[in-house]
Amino acid sequence: MSSFFKSEKVIVCAGSGGVGKTTIAACLGIGFARRGKRVLVLTIDPARRLASALGLDMNDLGSLVEVKVPGQSYKGELFASMIQPQAVFDEFVRQRASSAQAAEKLMRNSLYRQLVSSLSGSQEFTSLERLLSAVQSERYDIVILDTPPTQHAVDFLRAPERIYSLFQESVTKWFAAKSTESGGTVKTLLGKVVERGTHTALRALEKITGSAFVGELGEFFAAMADLQDQVSARSIEVHRLLTSEATSFVLVTGFDHSKLVEAKDFFVELKRGGYRLSGVIVNRSQPAWLELEPLQANLADRAHNLSVPHIERRFLQLYQELQGYYSLRKDTYLKFETGLKGEVAYCLMPELKEVVYGLEGLESMSSILETKMAWE
């Protein structure tokens, strides 16, 4: 097995919802801090327990605060921060709009408010924005990014494009031109600005949504046009960062057929997009306490011997069923692993017996993970 990390400055933890990305991101942070690095972990929606373990009390911290995780004693230093999309978006607008008035105008627009709070790409956009700022601040040796819960791991890669495409020149210009001619009807404007296809499309949109909505949309894009250059410049920078030698993805996935298929697809998509993959962590695999070796003959007999107390029989049977269940999953996994050989590092992180509590809990999970990853 090749090793996970070389000399990355950015690590992106990707994977579909609920597989353990946020927890793994924190564990990797501890791993690097132990190795003397100054690390920042950017988390999204951490569980309350995890947030308090990292010293991120939800109520009184804005999204831009980076706290030194309390109670640590590492060779390096561990910092954590929580990404709140709305706050990051607002900050972005405030810093990059041409004037304070322009920023205010955009932030008041009702579509803007919906856009920043809805999920079609804005969480992804803001987490990348936050990542870029953190890297550019040059205050850390390494930044670890947790990613928003998506249905599939690849969604994270695709989502930002949706936001960027909104700012594309053709879109913003077109709508912006439209709104400056307020008062003029759509028809006169269209004659001037756009080609026939767009004309028809806009009429269709107006027919179903009404002119008020199209007007609102126009204002939204006019306000966005102000940010367009900044956004496209940032998007180029983000893309450069994500595809650079300094960045690498860690795919966190689950121990079941559909999650493993998804992992494979993600792997292909990453390669196609020119991104680097450090490795795959199959989390919550066979529980650490479960042994797959069949029970000794005498115990196995007891499971079905009617003279043994009922309760003990049921218990032994249940254990054997669990063994069967996890053996099958392991077979599925082994097929997947064979497909990965030589391509990328991978490891199985077991389901832990105890719930992860506090920084100590994270530290012990991190130690196990380090062993499984064969992290030097």
Added chain:
Amino acid sequence: MQQKIVLVTGKGGVGKSSVAAGLALKEARKGRRVLLAELGERSYFSELLPSGPMEISYQAKAIESGLELVKWDGESCLKEYLFHYIPIRRVVDLFFENPVMKALVQAAPALKELAILGKATSGKRNVGPAFDYDVVVVDSYATGHFQALVRAPQGMAEAIGFGPMGEQSRSIERWICDPEFCQIVIVALPEELPVVEALELSESVQADLGQKVEFVLNKVWPKTWRAEDIQALGRLQSLEWPQGLSDFREVLAQSLGQQCQYLDQLSTRGRVHSLPWLLEPSSWGLLKSLSQQLEDL
């Protein structure tokens, strides 16, 4: 006539798809005409089907007697919706090929979500192509995106005001707020995070739709195991037991305790159904077994 729609949600990986399929199979067994709808880009069920893998997309396909399966993506729903108002194929195609509109549809909040809910309720509202199901079960998005989904009609109604789409938004909103017609099922696992997320989601659903939800606590240890049993086991524990067995005893004891606690927590906010962890590999057979366990939902 469409009788009801069930929206199934919960944290990622908790068993939304399994519960949705279980519910759909249960309804079909009772002789209802059922549609199981998946959202998103990939079909989870296509590889599990009893008749072998099948491509699942916007055209519903029969998979068992009384049960059809479909995958709805926002764009196709929106296309159909547009076609309903502007029944000229060429115009609709132009709309979706246009880069400006493409960008808009991709990123504009709520447009696609609205179209999906519009499709899901189209039988009741008598719009669009024939939609001849008694029950529609939607294997819906995970928590955050689900909130965006159910907020879409109201948000759109506010943003658009009048016009045909504004009216549609209001009518969709009315139906998904109607507890007789729309049932919301939140799936959780007996673990802290999924339960907390389920509780919070039930509050936001109540606030947004005025609806009570039902919970499914999935993958619970069989109810026949009680705390007394574990104590009795402790007394039986023998020196011959390998470490795995002793550890399992501890794990089982601990999770039985937590399980009860989670059941209590959830039941403060809605009816809770527990669904046992069936130690079978994922397959159509598993979904059938689950459907047997969902009789009372």
